[in-house]
Amino acid sequence: QKEVEQDPGPLSVPEGAIVSLNCTYSNSAFQYFMWYRQYSRKGPELLMYTYSSGNKEDGRFTAQVDKSSKYISLFIRDSQPSDSATYLCAMGHDSGGGADGLTFGKGTHLIIQP
């Protein structure tokens, strides 16, 4: 079992729809949860960062973390064609000697149809 599971898609939705992206994980030590957006042939861009469980909202984006279920979500409201990209979830923890590197999912390819 991989540490982080993410459906690669593609996920295709019409413009204006609410998009739900999800990841599950197996390592209960993870404390930090991030969502990145990556356009083709570009580096990942940090969208949302959450520490431990809970919700965080930023504009059209909402991130949710449920540590009891080992499940994280990213919701995109009023989706736009410019949101078409690959969305990567990433997780990390402090092992005591400093932070370990992030563990990423494979990414979900999202297509917003005009």
Added chain:
Amino acid sequence: DAGVTQSPTHLIKTRGQQVTLRCSPKSGHDTVSWYQQALGQGPQFIFQYYEEEERQRGNFPDRFSGHQFPNYSSELNVNALLLGDSALYLCASGLGTLGFAEAFFGQGTRLTVV
């Protein structure tokens, strides 16, 4: 404010050769991490540098080595290149040893080994 910059953007090397990739962190950041992203996969953590020392390392062989300079810039060296080393190499910068928690990524160096 310049973000994370990487050079070169593209590189073609022959199997068995050695390569050096370079990264300048975002202004004010002192931690640099390197990731390898194969096509269709999420980034995989190679190692992290802080205070000119390798602090954390992922599951990569000793052929992968690095360095951090007093100005916080960093190099990634890969020896005895294999075809499987072909990937996008990403540099991320942050602040302190928990700097990954809000890591900013560069555009990456696309390495092709032939």
